[in-house]
Amino acid sequence: MTKADIAERIQERLSCTKNDSIELVELALEALKEAIVKEGHVKISGFGNFVVRKKADRTGRNPQTGEAITISSRSVLTFKPSTILRSRVNGK
Known part of the structure; x- marks a missing residue:
């Protein structure tokens, strides 16, 4: 499964635009990366x-x-x- 696949599933469940779902995935992964590095x-x-x-x-x-x-x-x-x-x- 890729980030694009995850974004597609989010788009289907939330009925949002493709760009919004991609941005949501990117924001979540960036938050995880920052927390792992910091904490x-x-x-x-x-x-x-x-x-x-x-x-x-x-x-x-x-x-x-x-x-x-x-x-x-x-x-x-x-x-x-x-x-x-x-x-x-x-x-x-």
């Missing part, structure tokens, strides 16, 4: 949690040479679905 987490009840996690430096190996290298620290975004969403995905 480090977003919880959507019945859907799940987006959390920014910090990964420390670690040692890895170059697969071609076998040489040990240091993989620098970084932030990663994780998603954990709610139990409601997980149940629906699993057909319960």
Whole structure:
């Protein structure tokens, strides 16, 4: 499913113009992005949690040479679905 598909469904349900539904999707996604960057987490009840996690430096190996290298620290975004969403995905 794409942003355009989501906008189309919103347009059908709200009986609004295509441009209005696209703008609504863009605004919602922008709000999510800003909250994740600013707060480090977003919880959507019945859907799940987006959390920014910090990964420390670690040692890895170059697969071609076998040489040990240091993989620098970084932030990663994780998603954990709610139990409601997980149940629906699993057909319960």
